[in-house]
Amino acid sequence: MSRTSKGARSREQRQQQIVDYVLERGSASAAELADLVGVSLMTVHRDLDELARRGLLRKFHGGVSAQPSTVFEGSSEYRMGANRELKDAIARTALRLVEPGASILLDDSTTALTLAGLLGGVGPLTVATNYLPVIQELKSLPDVHLICLGGNYSATHDSFLGLPCIEAVGALSVDMAFVSTSAMNATMTFHQEHELVQVKRAMLDAAATSVLLMDSSKMPRKALHRMAPLGDYDKLVVDDGVDPELLAAAGDVIDVAVAPTGNV
Incomplete structure (x- = not known):
């Protein structure tokens, strides 16, 4: 497996871990998630931006939520x-x-x-x-x-x-x-x-x-x-x-x- 493929798989696994954690708790701070997956705060923010674009989580200042709002329903999961x-x-x-x-x-x-x-x-x-x-x-x-x-x-x-x-x-x-x-x-x-x-x-x-x-x-x-x-x-x-x-x-x-x- 190429280094690029390994990196993509690692990112997918990390993002799935983030999603699972937030789904279980409803919301989490970016700092909390950085500690959870063992990467920098900057890397976690990039992950959260991507997950928000995909509609899996709702990003707010300092963290993310899976809970619905007036404009965000929440993922099917x-x-x-x-x-x-x-x-x-x-x-x-x-x-x-x-x-x-x-x-x-x-x-x-x-x-x-x-x-x-x-x-x-x-x-x-x-x-x-x-x-x-x-x-x-x-x-x-x-x-x-x-x-x-x-x-x-x-x-x-x-x-x-x-x-x-x-x-x-x-x-x-x-x-x-x-x-x-x-x-x-x-x-x-x-x-x-x-x-x-x-x-x-x-x-x-x-x-x-x-x-x-x-x-x-x-x-x-x-x-x-x-x-x-x-x-x-x-x-x-x-x-x-x-x-x-x-x-x-x-x-x-x-x-x-x-x-x-x-x-x-």
Whole structure:
């Protein structure tokens, strides 16, 4: 192996170590990461610049974070590890809405991915998705007719986006769409990235019934772009940690999932 190849591999391994560390802790300082991987502060800053460009981490003065902000959603890998028990409870509740023979859309949310993991016993189903982990979850299930919605691949979201994806969604007419987003209040849902908003809106338009899957950690958050009014969704599935005032505002469209740990 050439010296250049060894150097590239060493940089990749170092950057993966940084990503793993920040994903586990949520954030870290540049000095902390330099000590972790045993390189200079300047080298770590170059690594962080690259990781931020790739959308894996969000850089701020003195360090990086994997946590979402009003303009940064967080990588797919980070979202998979967040609020697992709440997502499990929400997915189990949402599963009751899925009937054999149905056609459904699943977006690139990790809550929809959790629901996908429960679909094996429900078939036959037709499932369309733009999320690569959902495709991998469902591709071997004999009772699932899987439609892969292509487009421009986003490594940050591990999904397919852009105009080709929107056009592929627009060609469908499905029974139900299960989507999630980054933030909501009693009247509106929000997301940080306009490109994802466009795909999610197309999914809502393509479905006879739209289902919003939201864990309570997303309720205090804000995000840059308005996605859709809460009243546009036919069903809202949340966990039991949601503010009672929001539950009252949502009315009879809401299903409340009880997490194993009780209220959060």
